[in-house]
Amino acid sequence: MQFPDRARAGRVLAEVLRARQENGELPDPVVLALPRGGVAVAEEVARALDAPLDVLVVRKIGAPFQPELGVGALVGDAEPLFDEATLHGLGLTERDLAPVVERERAELHRRELLYREGRPAPDLRGRTAIVVDDGLATGATARAALRSLRREGPRRTVLAVPVGAPEAVALLRSEADDVICLHRPTAFMAVGLWYDDFDQLTDADVLRALRTAADR
Numbered sequence: 541m542q543f544p545d546r547a548r549a550g551r552v553l554a555e556v557l558r559a560r561q562e563n564g565e566l567p568d569p570v571v572l573a574l575p576r577g578g579v580a581v582a583e584e585v586a587r588a589l590d591a592p593l594d595v596l597v598v599r600k601i602g603a604p605f606q607p608e609l610g611v612g613a614l615v616g617d618a619e620p621l622f623d624e625a626t627l628h629g630l631g632l633t634e635r636d637l638a639p640v641v642e643r644e645r646a647e648l649h650r651r652e653l654l655y656r657e658g659r660p661a662p663d664l665r666g667r668t669a670i671v672v673d674d675g676l677a678t679g680a681t682a683r684a685a686l687r688s689l690r691r692e693g694p695r696r697t698v699l700a701v702p703v704g705a706p707e708a709v710a711l712l713r714s715e716a717d718d719v720i721c722l723h724r725p726t727a728f729m730a731v732g733l734w735y736d737d738f739d740q741l742t743d744a745d746v747l748r749a750l751r752t753a754a755d756r
Contacts, residue, residue, distance in 0.1 A: 541703070541723040541725075542736060543734060543735050544735070544737060545580075545735060545736065545738075546580035546581050546674050546702075546735065546737075547581075549581055550580060550581035550582065550584025550585055550702070551584045551588070552702065553581060553672075553701070553720070554584050554587070554589070556700075556720060556722070557585055557670070557698075557720065558588050558589060561589055566589070566696070567667075567695065567696075568666065568667045568668060568695070569591040569667065569668040570591060570667050570668070570669055570670065570694075571591050571593050571670045572594055572596040572662075572670065572671050573593065573594070573595050573596070573672050573749075574595075574598055574672070574673040574681060574685060575595050575597060575746050576740070576741035576743070577674040577675075577731075578672050578674050579595065579741060579745065579746050579749045579750075580741060580749070581673070581702060583753065585670065585672055587753075587756070589670075590756075591670070592753070593753035593754075595746065595750065596615070596671065596685050596689075597615070597616075597652050598613055598648075598681040598684050599614045599647060599648045599681075600612075600613055600644070601613060601620055601637060601640055601644055604636065604637070604639075610680045611626045611630065611637065611680075612627075612680060612684075613683070613684035614644055615684045615685060615687075615688040616688060617645075618684075618688060620634070620637075620641050621683065621684045622637075623678070651743070654743055655743075657747075657750075663692075664692040664694040665693040665694070666693070666694070666695050667695055668694065668696045668697075668698060669696070669697050669698070670698045671685050671697065671698065671700070672700050672701065674702065674731060675701055675703045675704055675731030676704030676708040676709060676712070676731070677704075677708065677730060677731055678705070678708055679707075679708030679709075679711050679712050682699055682701075683712060686699060686712070686715040686716050696718070697716045697717050698716060698718045698720065699712055699715070699716045699718070699719045699720070700721075701720070701721050701722075702721075702723065703721065703731060704721045704724055705724070705725075705728040706726060709721045709724055
């Protein structure tokens with residue numbers, strides 16, 4: 541399954557979620573996008589479910605010598621969530637990653653301030669929190685996001701993505717009440733390979749999506 545772009549993937553994902561909503565499985569939903577890439581997917585989901593759209597800013601902690609290789613993730617002011625097995629395999633310690641954590645936390649706070657535009661985070665108590673991203677590679681950022689949501693008291697947590705590595709999808713089933721992944725290719729490699737158009741989104745794209753959703 542190859543997706544033309546994130547918006548088209550979001551519409552396909554939204555059809556699956558809409559059917560579940562009609563069956564009563566997603567009461568009082570709130571859609572939480574993992575920016576930036578997840579916003580374009582989540583925008584379509586929120587529209588189909590007639591649900592609020594917001595963001596849950598998570599930052600990947602990359603290996604110092606290979607930033608694209610995620611070894612952990614950050615949410616808010618919580619302690620970093622590390623993949624201990626990956627750290628061990630790379631011969632790294634949490635102390636080695638302190639400069640990376642500091643840099644990523646600063647960027648996380650910058651994005652939170654920018655994207656929220658003075659709005660408080662949504663109240664999730666008793667609601668269905670649907671976390672949406674454009675794909676799962678290691679699952680580190682999604683896992684950090686789902687764990688952070690536990691403190692907010694949602695009725696249900698759902699992770700929804702168009703594509704993901706089978707191992708990551710299996711790992712995350714223990715972190716959410718439901719995981720919905722449209723395509724789980726065995727030869728996964730990278731999220732971007734499953735999109736014809738995988739251009740990077742900008743802060744302006746995220747703000748446009750949030751403002752449009754707020755005006756619905």
